[in-house]
């Protein structure tokens with residue numbers, strides 16, 4: 001069977017399952033405290049943010065609502081194209097609502113800055129961002145990540161929602177991917 005042992009494709013665990021879960025509890029508590037008494041809509045960015053969204057929402061005590069958007073920025077490659085397209089929009093309007101965008105990782109920041117501008121144009125009460133991880137280039141974009149999990153190096157990582165060519169999303173930790181895996185890929 002092709003790739004029967006996923007561990008062979010990984011170099012090292014960068015953020016362990018335990019570290020992720022502890023950080024999610026902290027982020028959830030911070031959001032709970034800041035939005036006490038308010039109606040919060042968590043907007044997850046598919047597919048990468050599904051794990052963060054599921055764990056964050058369950059760690060929160062506020063009665064939040066959930067919605068999802070799907071945008072394309074990477075295709076199946078490992079570097080940002082800078083081109084953002086909405087593949088799936090929100091199910092409901094966000095006018096006068098408090099929105100927290102839930103992201104897995106901010107790399108170039110292009111996707112997020114585009115998304116935040118797009119959401120702000122819909123006249124919400126507020127838009128803030130919660131991201132589990134951020135890479136160094138993200139600072140070039142003018143996006144404030146109000147709730148940040150970890151600053152990580154530039155390496156391409158997979159797991160806990162993050163994929164390479166749709167694989168590795170179900171790993172409960174975040175790991176660096178062996179460059180030979182993406183260097184061999186066709187196209």
Ligand code: IMP
Pocket residue numbers: 045048073074080103104105106107108109110111112155156157158162163164
């Ligand atoms: P950005 O526009 O460069 O900030 O890229 C944002 C999106 O690219 C993230 O939401 C991820 O889906 C994807 N991405 C960025 N870095 C990685 C990575 O290291 N592994 C897997 N996906 C990534």
